[in-house]
Amino acid sequence: MTLASRIEKIHCGTFDAEQYWRDPHLAKLPGLTDSENLRIVSVMDELLFTFCSPSETLITRKAMNRAHKQYLAEIGFRFQSNSFDLDGELKEQGKSMLQLLFETDTDMFALGNLAMENVELEPFAAIPFTREASERHGFVCRIPDMETIRKVNTKTYSTEMKERLDLPNISLIVNHSFELQEVGAKLLREGSFLIKDNYGVSGKGNLLIDSPSILERIIAYTASQEKKGKFSQFVVEPYLDKQTDFSCQFVIDEYGESRILSLQKLANDEFAYQESYTPEPEFVDFLERAGYFELMRSTAEQLYRDGYYGHVCVDSMQLKNGELVPLVEINARKSMSLIKNQMDQYLAPQELKGNLRYYSITSTNAGLQFIDLLTGMEEAGILYKQGQLAGIIPLTANTLTINRKPGKPYKGRIYVSMVGQHESARKEMHQRLNSLFAELSLQVLN
Template identity: 40%
Template sequence: MARELVAGIFDAESFWRDENLARLPAIRDKDRERIVLAMDELMFPFCGSGDALLTRFAMEEAHKAYLASIGFSFRHLVWEGDDASANLFQAMASEQERDERYGAFDTLSPFAVVPHTREVIAKYEFSNEVPGIDTVKRVNSKIYSARLTGELLGKGFGKPVYSAEELSALGRGLLAEHGSALVKDPFGVSGKGNMLLQSQASLERVASYIRRQEGEGKAVAFVIEPFLDVECDFSCQFDIMRDGSFHLVGLQKIFNRQFAYLGSESMDAAGREALERAGYFDVLLQAAGRLYKDGYFGPVCIDSMLLKDGTLVPIVEINARKSMGFINHRLDQALQARSGKKGFFTFRSVGFKERFDYEGWLEELKRQDILYPNRQGNGILPLSSATLLAGAAEAGADAPAGGNLRKGRLYMTIIADELPERERYVERMRLSFESKGGKWYG
């Protein structure tokens, strides 16, 4: 069996986006950017026996030992180059010498195809193929999703706009008919790149902001749609094979808040059967066929939703890459093989002044019967250490100046029999973390 080098970046959209495109108003968050760089550690469920995970930052040894103890054994490689580029593949491709650690593997398994992925495959003579970057950029644009939906279904909610005036005109119509309008950047991601407009004044402020960028020579491309009354968000994960065949991976219920991703759990059999009766998978097969015809093959995650009036929206947007849903599916496969259980994949943002003893914290969680697997075979499975401690990654354990907190993010899977039990586990973990002097947000 081919040995894989699992690697990649979780901010692929920033490398697909044309720098000459106008942007929506936003505040840059450097803490988020650093955390996103560390998220590559979340790919460990993709590793099988003989595979390796390459990450930008080191993972805590205690964390790797814990994962190995519950069945996630993998070789871990840490990037050793000096290039601080956010695009790991660009850094790998630009190194003058080959790193023979990578040459020991047969294929590269990227989270997403970004610029320089093909160069890395060629440099290390990996045997797998990936689609061209121009194709990947095209099919990941929300403009592509909006157009494909219209072509497959004869109608769609989202409409592409290519000027500030067009944005203003369509926005006015949506505000009059629906009372709100949602503007999406073609390469926006969860919690970033979407803007909800609920008044004429807010619409004109955004149009004016875009108009100024037009005056600076920026091109305009957004999607505008009504803000829909959603009952349930969900996603479907599948692979388009090199020969064009379709392989269904799984379905995930998605939990969002104000456009920001909160968590996922695998959909039950009743949910899958309801979607099959509604013709959902027929639409997916058509979408997969079009993606392949347009030159794409590989992993795909399609976001979908069910509205409160019963309307099924099979394609909200297309993510032609791996996703949190793929990760949670692999986690659930491992959990079910071990204990017949499934988890709820989520995260919490945290803050702390001093880097704490991660190994000691895991031991404390185990003593308190919070760490998976506890005496009931449930508990919380921590998925990340580098994202948690990303704020302390740059230099030692000194507290930041001015009383500010270092920011991090803890990803986890919660295994519980009932929702109240899940909530109790999270509350107990919060208390444990805050006993270390940390801050638990949300």
């Protein structure tokens, strides 16, 4: 497979899109800011190579690691990408990829003499500067109005959607610390409950309240922000005893037609995403009989009526008592599970399956290079090569070393696809990778 001489589409993205949708005057829930984690998330855009064909380009905040890109080409992923960092200065670290792209000179990312007319820009999520970057560089940009995008990505919108679809709804919207105190006290008498930030995502912005003292601290924290002129809006709901998290990915075109792309089961830890894996056929059949997929089509219709089109991921769950909660929240963007689906399509011709997961690590090895991990995986016989029945595909490289610093412990992360025909083979790969981490003096945190 050779690279095309004409670029048709550019992929790029910022994975913490929620922070760029959020109103700066909206009160926040308390939480620690982890600068190392923020830097890791900033280079997760490497994962978007999974959407690229030879006629498409991936533009990332940091240039992709050469060894990583060469390995991906060897197993069939061929695409163009930038060979330089877009955020060269410290002051640019807080800027989104779309803002960096907007501010980047055209000739800096044009790739050789490739034709760049009528190129479509496809972001992971449509955030501010998406349209501006497209207009500056002459890209085709098909996204809804930004205010619509902001609205449909709020937790309050998801709560209101349950009412519109006539679904059981235990979620409540509170708009002031006084309301939070009143509603929270009532819920706490029945048991633990969650407070959800309007733009919370993957473990950030979800607080479990299980005592009056914790509730009072949250109320005081919120009230102090309101005194400074901020406004509050949260969703609160009883904590449910769930058995399974899963999600459905679909896309709505500009004419309102929707298409279901994927269904994935999820493993979450403390509300944070950890792994996507393929559901059993019996589970998919159960959802079909329960009318789940028809409900997803109805959700798509409502989103389109409100002016939204594009990618959507709906989070759902099944409780331990068997009850289905089909709509937990709507994420109007691409998702980790959609990336997992892209890998499913890649593996399908080989009749293989893969689980998408990540490993958080800490290390003091300032000399660690991604190629050290890649070489170690190959020598251990766990690096996936075409034609093998099992192996591990490293999906990111910069996430591993972005925080590397001399003489100090630092955090890293590696996203992988655990490939195998059977779950037992994938579990074996997991165990062997953990052994390799130990050999490289990498301590796994999750």
